Amino acid sequence: MNRETRKSSTSFAAARPGAPVRDPRxxxxxxxxxxxxxxxxxxxxxASYGEHDRSADLTARAVRRGPxxxxxxxxxxxxTILSDRPPAGPAxxxxxxxxxxxxxxxxxxxxxxxxxxxxxxxxxxxxxxxxVGAVPEEEVDVHLACLLxxxxxxxxxxxxxxxx
Numbered sequence: 001m002n003r004e005t006r007k008s009s010t011s012f013a014a015a016r017p018g019a020p021v022r023d024p025r026x027x028x029x030x031x032x033x034x035x036x037x038x039x040x041x042x043x044x045x046x047a048s049y050g051e052h053d054r055s056a057d058l059t060a061r062a063v064r065r066g067p068x069x070x071x072x073x074x075x076x077x078x079x080t081i082l083s084d085r086p087p088a089g090p091a092x093x094x095x096x097x098x099x100x101x102x103x104x105x106x107x108x109x110x111x112x113x114x115x116x117x118x119x120x121x122x123x124x125x126x127x128x129x130x131x132v133g134a135v136p137e138e139e140v141d142v143h144l145a146c147l148l149x150x151x152x153x154x155x156x157x158x159x160x161x162x163x164x
Contacts, residue, residue, distance in 0.1 A: 029068055036062040036069035040076035047152045059144055071132050073144060077151040078120035078128075083158075109139075109146035116147060 043058035062069045103111055112131065119127040135143050 032065045032068045033072045036065050036072035037076050039069075040073045043073075044077060044080060044148065044151055044155065047148055048155050055148070056141075056145075059141070059148065063140055063144070067133065070140060070144070071129060074116055074128065074132055074147060075120065077147050078117055080151045081117055081154045082121055083154075109143045112143050113147045113150055117150065 039058050039062040043055045043062070046052075046058060047055035059073065062073050065072075103114060106114070112135065116128065116131050119131060
């Protein structure tokens with residue numbers, strides 16, 4: 001066995017020609033997003049059943065996953081809020097965007113939640129990511145709690161409509 005054959009046989013890509021070489025960072029990011037999505041669903045279910053301590057614990061576990069985890073929480077809860085409803089587009093974006101003029105009177109977490117839902121409805125990934133990234137680290141829990149309340153209200157309203 002010559003030197004070139006030995007070198008190529010030790011490399012994974014050379015051992016399996018045409019096989020994709022996965023970047024470990026992308027694999028980890030995918031796992032974080034997937035696990036955070038699972039945690040978001042569990043937290044929403046717990047909050048819907050009134051198990052607020054369990055919901056807070058599951059949310060905190062997803063937040064510990066980092067910005068990707070927080071973004072996944074937001075996406076899952078926004079999908080829950082927007083499911084079975086027509087997209088509102090910029091209706092919640094604020095006074096300069098044809099939205100409600102009184103949005104500036106709302107508390108900061110409620111304004112943030114309204115803008116996040118509007119960005120999700122408009123499928124504006126860049127705005128969604130910017131809104132999630134703009135929240136100071138010490139206020140993430142308060143902002144997420146506001147969004148979770150909206151998602152729970154959507155679930156309860158949907159269940160009430162279904163049961164009637």
